[in-house]
Amino acid sequence: MKTLKIEELSKNFGTTEVLRKINLEIDEGNFLVLLGPSGCGKSTLLNIIAGLETINEGNVFIDDYNVSKVEPKDRNIAMVFQSYALYPSMNVMENMIFGLKQAKTSKEKIAEQLEKVSTFLQVDKLLERKPSQLSGGQRQRVAIGRALVREPRIFLFDEPLSNLDAKLRVEMRREIKKLHQQLKTTVVYVTHDQTEAMSLGTKIAIMNHGVIQQNETPENIYNKPSNTFVADFIGSPSMNLIRGRLIKNSNNISFLADDSSLEVPINNYDFKENSDLNNKEIYFGIRPEHIYFKKLNEDDFDINLRADLSEYIGHEQIVTLDYSNQEILAKFPSTIKIELEKEIKLYFDLAHISLFDLKTKERI
Amino acid sequence: MQDNLQSFSYKKLEQKSKYTNMFLRWFLYFVLILFASYFIFPLYVMVVTSLKTMEEIRQGTLLTWPSSLNFDSWLVAWGGRGYGAGDTFLRPYFWNSIKMVVPAVFFSTFIGAMTGYVLTKWRFKGDQWVFLFLLFGCFIPFQAILLPMARTLGTLGISNSVVGLVLVHTVYGIPFTTLFFRNYYISVPTELVKAARIDGAGFFKIFFKILLPISAPIIVVTVIWQFTQIWNDFLFGSTFSFGEAAPIQVALNNMVLSSTSIKEYNVDMASAIIAGIPTLIVYVLAGKYFIRGLTSGAVKG
Numbered sequence: 001m002k003t004l005k006i007e008e009l010s011k012n013f014g015t016t017e018v019l020r021k022i023n024l025e026i027d028e029g030n031f032l033v034l035l036g037p038s039g040c041g042k043s044t045l046l047n048i049i050a051g052l053e054t055i056n057e058g059n060v061f062i063d064d065y066n067v068s069k070v071e072p073k074d075r076n077i078a079m080v081f082q083s084y085a086l087y088p089s090m091n092v093m094e095n096m097i098f099g100l101k102q103a104k105t106s107k108e109k110i111a112e113q114l115e116k117v118s119t120f121l122q123v124d125k126l127l128e129r130k131p132s133q134l135s136g137g138q139r140q141r142v143a144i145g146r147a148l149v150r151e152p153r154i155f156l157f158d159e160p161l162s163n164l165d166a167k168l169r170v171e172m173r174r175e176i177k178k179l180h181q182q183l184k185t186t187v188v189y190v191t192h193d194q195t196e197a198m199s200l201g202t203k204i205a206i207m208n209h210g211v212i213q214q215n216e217t218p219e220n221i222y223n224k225p226s227n228t229f230v231a232d233f234i235g236s237p238s239m240n241l242i243r244g245r246l247i248k249n250s251n252n253i254s255f256l257a258d259d260s261s262l263e264v265p266i267n268n269y270d271f272k273e274n275s276d277l278n279n280k281e282i283y284f285g286i287r288p289e290h291i292y293f294k295k296l297n298e299d300d301f302d303i304n305l306r307a308d309l310s311e312y313i314g315h316e317q318i319v320t321l322d323y324s325n326q327e328i329l330a331k332f333p334s335t336i337k338i339e340l341e342k343e344i345k346l347y348f349d350l351a352h353i354s355l356f357d358l359k360t361k362e363r364i
Numbered sequence: 365m366q367d368n369l370q371s372f373s374y375k376k377l378e379q380k381s382k383y384t385n386m387f388l389r390w391f392l393y394f395v396l397i398l399f400a401s402y403f404i405f406p407l408y409v410m411v412v413t414s415l416k417t418m419e420e421i422r423q424g425t426l427l428t429w430p431s432s433l434n435f436d437s438w439l440v441a442w443g444g445r446g447y448g449a450g451d452t453f454l455r456p457y458f459w460n461s462i463k464m465v466v467p468a469v470f471f472s473t474f475i476g477a478m479t480g481y482v483l484t485k486w487r488f489k490g491d492q493w494v495f496l497f498l499l500f501g502c503f504i505p506f507q508a509i510l511l512p513m514a515r516t517l518g519t520l521g522i523s524n525s526v527v528g529l530v531l532v533h534t535v536y537g538i539p540f541t542t543l544f545f546r547n548y549y550i551s552v553p554t555e556l557v558k559a560a561r562i563d564g565a566g567f568f569k570i571f572f573k574i575l576l577p578i579s580a581p582i583i584v585v586t587v588i589w590q591f592t593q594i595w596n597d598f599l600f601g602s603t604f605s606f607g608e609a610a611p612i613q614v615a616l617n618n619m620v621l622s623s624t625s626i627k628e629y630n631v632d633m634a635s636a637i638i639a640g641i642p643t644l645i646v647y648v649l650a651g652k653y654f655i656r657g658l659t660s661g662a663v664k665g
Contacts, residue, residue: 047558050558050562051562052558052561052562071561072558072561072562073561073562073563073564077562078562079558079559079562081555081558081559082555083553083555085553085555085556085558085559087556087559087560087573087574088556088577088578089573089574089577089578098560098563098565098573099562099563099564102563102564102565102569103564146559146563150563158555
């Protein structure tokens with residue numbers, strides 16, 4: 001039984017296609033993050049799961065029960081919004097029990113739930129306050145509390161941290177993670193922040209233009225991006241994509257960048273398909289953090305590159321390098337002194353590369 | 365040497381700008397007082413005249429202070445002289461107006477709030493057209509709807525009645541009240557409605573429990589606007605009602621323009637003030653509750 005299953009779901013606003021043939025499954029207790037740039041349809045998808053938006057095609061199942069036409073309140077879900085959406089005229093207690101009262105829950109049960117959740121979230125001292133008298137973090141907690149008291153099957157979070165300042169955001173992120181660890185609830189979480197996605201999710205679904213690009217564990221998303229969009233979207237700075245082609249002869253396969261004569265051997269790369277590789281035009285993807293200043297592994301490939309620019313950002317520096325007229329970035333500890341306008345010897349960690357077809361932009 | 369010279373010229377400049385500033389300030393106050401008196405002048409004349417006897421009015425000038433506080437003309441304006449035919453006084457018409465203005469303000473405000481709520485929080489296909497047509501209603505001149513409205517009232521059998529006037533003012537007020545509420549609710553985050561829907565609240569519950577409690581500022585604005593409009597209306601009142609059913613503004617007109625006797629300026633002035641007092645009261649009372657930013661901070665940080 002899947003806690004949440006989405007089948008062939010499509011959604012249009014008039015003639016604009018917002019979601020196209022979305023398929024998604026979540027197991028009990030999982031934390032799924034919908035990640036993507038603004039306008040990719042992630043919030044619409046969340047609203048559809050909540051029942052706040054209608055569906056054009058496809059179905060949504062919660063616990064194998066088709067809820068596509070079911071009212072939001074009957075879907076056994078709870079949602080936390082970006083603006084918290086606390087009812088301004090009600091105090092914290094009324095806010096938290098509003099849903100239970102609507103559902104005609106008994107007084108004893110309401111009191112019990114309120115007590116439990118408000119102590120758990122440490123808002124039990126704030127019950128009489130109005131939302132306007134709370135700080136950002138407290139509002140966030142109350143909003144989460146309002147979702148918790150209803151003991152829903154699925155929690156939906158719509159960019160809940162983007163209104164907080166940087167410091168509080170990191171704190172609340174940790175609290176949400178803790179919450180999930182303790183309660184083992186099923187969560188669908190929308191964000192455009194990759195750090196949030198990486199640190200919170202047990203699964204990440206990366207979306208672009210209404211299509212899910214990749215839906216896997218954070219590790220796989222980071223290490224094995226399924227196309228150039230994912231490769232470019234995840235990581236800061238994002239993955240270097242060097243244009244070039246493959247050269248294959250009897251046993252060896254290597255990469256040759258445009259305008260370059262240096263062949264990079266990639267015999268250990270795990271190709272999805274082995275046929276027709278010779279002369280294939282590709283992007284050679286390597287993350288800035290996988291270019292080293294010192295040889296770390298046996299297989300690291302040494303290469304001489306000219307450093308053009310160095311950006312100091314505290315614990316590290318980002319160095320712009322020239323790879324036969326293509327600009328690539330590398331990340332080094334800031335303790336290393338880089339001489340600009342000079343060739344330096346660097347090492348490519350070939351165990352962490354990704355190759356993409358130049359035409360389809362898909363991983364090969 | 366250089367320093368001395370410079371500090372000297374600075375001192376001079378400072379002195380000069382001080383005088384300029386002082387002059388400008390006095391000039392500003394002079395202009396303000398001038399305008400204030402210009403606007404207060406008619407009211408002063410009204411109040412003073414209403415307190416004089418006819419004797420005094422004939423002998424003195426407009427501005428002369430009354431010799432004694434004499435409220436006789438106010439009593440006459442309100443309750444009449446006590447003899448039968450031809451004695452027009454404001455009391456019954458004042459109550460007509462109250463009976464007209466209270467329901468009309470209530471219904472138009474309530475319907476406007478509902479419509480504004482639907483147009484912003486329950487968007488439907490073509491809702492912007494509905495809003496456009498409603499806006500259009502704001503720009504239709506009163507005179508243009510007189511005839512069709514007269515027919516409608518006749519057909520409904522409520523012409524020349526307070527009920528008819530309530531209907532006219534409610535209908536005519538809806539475009540304005542809708543505009544007010546729509547513009548207010550558009551700034552209330554729709555996420556509030558979404559949250560309430562997930563919590564299981566329905567259409568009316570969301571309106572009464574979530575939105576109305578935070579609508580106080582706009583309700584006050586709407587009530588002031590509608591009350592003033594309806595209370596001060598003369599055209600609809602004079603067209604759709606006469607005699608017993610007339611509202612106070614029509615009665616005031618009849619009273620002042622009645623050519624049966626000599627012009628009693630003191631009574632006329634007292635009547636005009638009486639007819640204007642309720643709007644004044646509404647401003648003073650409601651203005652107190654005109655607090656901005658009731659929702660500020662409740663929604664975003």
